[in-house]
Amino acid sequence: MPELPEVETVRRGIEERVVGRKILSVEVGRERSVRRVGKEAVIQGLTNTTMVAARRRGKYILCELDSGDAVMIHLRMSGRVLVEPVGTKRPPHTHVVLHLAPRDGQADEMWFVDPRTFGEVVVYDPEYEGAVLPELAKLGPDPIADPFDGAILARRLAGRRGAIKPLLLNQHVVAGVGNIYADEVLHRVGLRWSRTVDTLSQKKIDQLALVIKEILAEAIESGGSTLEDTQYVDVEGNVGSFQENHRVYGREGLGCLTCGKTFIRRVMVAGRSTAYCPRCQR
């Protein structure tokens, strides 16, 4: 489901609705969602603490607790975070529930909902972050949260080979770009998924870096992309609107909105569906 813009929208929702409120109690319904550290560590680590900050790196949400511990939430394919008043009927696959202290007289719950259970919630001591979450250290720069330009991207691509699209999906190269935004970025910058790094001029890489930042920022502004099948929603349950601006993703067989002269094609690349305009992208 979620890529950087959707995760950032969820992060902002947590910042607004959860940070600063004491967590009174915790329920864990499905152990798989807390598999990394286990149910007891999550319940004990969160109960009677207060989140003091909500940050993000790539698709990882990283919250700080007043106890000194940290919480990592990853939504993977189908995870959602929702904040609802106590007593609201919980949807199927609500695996973790935080009971929040009332604010303005309203007691709420924060839910981690995840049908496919690829997502996870981890509570850990930041001192041991490298041991608990070794993947964080390998992440490339976050184009929104970190300095990011053509020179930095060129450095990340140095020594890499193969097609550009799988490289954009590689979180060690750039953190936060997923399948939708990779396709949208490549279309706006006029590059076919199959172009190899060695055929790209520095000027083109500069442009690529700029467009990555541009599209991710626009999508955040739109509250992310909500597709037809899954419903990505923010913590209030609102859908995003950036799908209205998609030029290739989900538009296979439809006319290209940019050149107006050909149809969007779809192929599988490294196991991912890939949409592109054969005329605009070369």
Added chain:
DNA sequence: AACTGTCCCTGCAAGC
């Protein structure tokens, strides 16, 4: 070191 295919799991749509 870095690339590719496989797997984790559930739900949904398309095809028969």
Added chain:
DNA sequence: TGCTTGCAGGGACAGT
């Protein structure tokens, strides 16, 4: 209608 098949936005892992 009911079954099977394939596909879905991510990423760890094994094998090369």
